[in-house]
Amino acid sequence: MSTPQGGGNKRSSSTVRVSGKTDAVNSTKTPDTRRSSASANRSRPPAPQMRVAKQRDWSWIAIIAVAAVLAGGIVGYAIYNNYSSGRSWQSKADSISGILDYRKSDPKLVATRDHQWGPITYTVTPPVAGNHNYNWQRCAGDVYPAQIANEHAVHSMEHGAVWVTYNPATLSADQVAKLSTKVKSVGDYILMSPYPGLKTPISLQAWGFQLPLQSADDKRIDQFIQDLRINASMEPGVDCSSGSYITATGTTPHDLGKGATDSGTTAPDSQPGATPAPSQS
Amino acid sequence: MSSRKRWAVGALVAALLLTAGYFAGLLTPSLKAPGDNSAEAGFARDMSRHHAQAVAMSMIAWQNASTPEVRQLAYSIAVTQQAQIGMMSEWLKDWHLSPTGTKPAMAWMPDGAHELLPDGRMPGMASTDEINKLTEAKGKDVDILYCQLMLRHHLGGIHMVEGVLSETDNSRVRELAESMKNGQQSEIVTLRDLLTSLGAQPLGS
DSSP: OHHHHHHHHHHHHHHHTTSOHHHHHHHHHOHHHHHHOHHHHHHSOHHHHHHHHHHHHHHHHHHHHHHHHHHHHHHHHHHHHHHHHHOOHHHHHHTSTTOEEHHHHOHHHHHOOOBOSSOOOOSSSSOOSSOBOSSEEOOEEEEOSSOBOHHHHHHHHHTTOEEEEEOTTTSOHHHHHHHHHHHHHHOSSEEEEEOTTOSSSEEEEETTEEEEESOTTOTHHHHHHHHHTTTTOSSTTOOSSSSSEEOOOBSSOOOTTHHHHHHTSOOOSOTTTOOOOOSOO | OHHHHHHHHHHHHHHHHHHHHHHHHHHHHHHHSOOTTSHHHHHHHHHHHHHHHHHHHHHHHHHHOOSHHHHHHHHHHHHHHHHHHHHHHHHHHHTTOOSSOSSOTTTTSTTHHHHSOTTSOOTTOOOHHHHHHHHHOOTHHHHHHHHHHHHHHHHHHHHHHHHHHTTOOOHHHHHHHHHHHHHHHHHHHHHHHHHHHTTOOOOOO
């Protein structure tokens, strides 16, 4: 916008120089009278009037320029700030290279989350979503030494946990130790267990997401945990560390409290702090 | 011409300044919001984890303790602290921060690294062994162990609360932190009384 104004100004400056200094002083002293009566204006010689207008152009342009720069800067920063801080956790997760987002590729799977007893077949390995056992695997930074039941781990992920799995045959002991330290230091809404037969040495899962990895030193591990831990919960507010959880290992689901729900009576007064699981999570 | 132009220019400048003002207003809350490495964010994350363990222990006591007073206190602690976890997680959402930080636990406190127990636990936290013991305990042992663990847990919690109170002037954070401190201090009195009536002692630090 400032370019045409500047052009007009240049043109005028040559004519301006012809008139004397006194005119300029006069005209600046009487801006009100000049503005109030148009006829008086017209009777005056054109040169000083033009000169006044043109001379003021510079300051107007400066004011506009300053206002524009100020507004532009603030608007630009606000937009940038809004973009960078307002990005959703899902879009941040999607930008992790190599991540598999089943929420996009298989929304039906991700929406499947009923409770059932006994073994369940999963289409994704390790599973990232689907029906699951009434009981969840405790996910308060727990590091399990042996394989656990998918049916319980899927329930943990429904609560917002990140499930760290590794292939004990292809991941070295010191890499396992490194992963385990990380899981323990995060401390809650995360669990780790070996997964024999895993295609890559490491695979991270959260509800609807998977990230296959080669090394425990990969920076994407922290990114995955930061973007998806708790955020990916299907039941925000439900915890990992209390209630009818499972801490035992083994790939067969532990149907804790099954008899109780089958017969419709209350759960036995048993461990660990088991409450009868309601039909919906 | 000049008068009309002046109006136009004035209107343009006014519009630009209004736009700038509007966006500056939009921007202000996010500039005032605590950042990723702030004491407020660190407190919200760490205290959520700290609280989660209190809820876990209290749910065990609610179910297995034999003294009605202990069960009642456990119920109250579980409900209060679970609600507070919800409030703190909303802070993080409002501040556009992740529930997971990039720094280790307690790093938001002035002497953060030294606040952690040798095995990395936050102040007052029970070990996995202690949680397992509480889970497996029977009868009066549940009541005693719960009161002992919860007393130590509250003392550690209050220490963290005092840490954030000395660092923040965020009114929302201060309000909740003050109420945690008051609530836990009075529960500590109750826990000590319960231990006495159970004929037991607080744990050594």
